[in-house]
Amino acid sequence: MELASFEELVEQYSPMIQHMINKLSIYKNKGEFFQIGLISIWEATNTYQPEKGKYSSYLYRHMWGRFVDELKKQTKDQERHVHPEEEFWLMIESPSLYTEEEYAIRQLCKPLTDCQTKWVIYTIIHQMTIREIAEKENVSLSAVKGWKKGAVEKLRMVL
Template sequence: MEHFNELVVQYTPMIHKIMRTLHIYKNHEEFYQTGLIGLWEAQLNFDPSKGSFANYAYTSIKGKMLVEMNQSNKHEERIIYPKEEFWSMIEDVNPESLLEMETLLTYCEGLTEKETKWVIANYKDCLSIKDIAKTEKVSISAVKQWRVGALRKLREQVEMQN
């Protein structure tokens, strides 16, 4: 391992030079690590009979970085990130929620206005008793009474249908 650490110290300037020649301006640390992997592979696969290690290391490091650039560019081309304005312009036009509300209101026939408010706030808006009390500006016990009345009447409706 000492031998590779010496290579890292010796070839770090080469890795940074390759990054500058390839105009890498994002993800410096990732590409530096890719360069180290290229250096590691160059050390493992080097054949002294075919030339100098410096030339082989340069080619190996640069090749590894080019492959990584290709993959990251393909990845970025496939993924589209909409701008922030896009999300603010989207309008929720969900016909299912309209049908859901109509269905919910059919169950509320025979309930008082306040009991209906509890049913809608609880089942459609998923609000707690505390939140309903806060929005309606009433006490928590008042909302609990709405709930008790609504549940009693809804049970009676279900029993009558059966």
């Protein structure tokens, strides 16, 4: 049995695609599913074996399988990727980066170097010892003591 041209098959089986979209209650991405139906017609035309049955039956099962596979894929993608509604993003308040105390301390530390500022923050806010700061920053005790000495001198001049 010789099949008609692809254009004729598309014209003949487009109602089947629409029927399947409705039967599977597909309401999103209808155009995408219609394209999958067209691809199914093309694939079925290339793989159809006349001795195994009617073309329309073969096409129906093939198209059904492709649609169900795509629905499963989209469901899995939706479960993996959560896209909150716009209202969600509007309701979220931006958390403040620092507490008021830490902000005030950081303002005092503006004339200090980064290392001296680390010493002030670790010592005053986090209540860490020189040894703990040295371990956290992976430096020697004498380096932290140097940060302390420089910070204390500069802070005395500022205050």
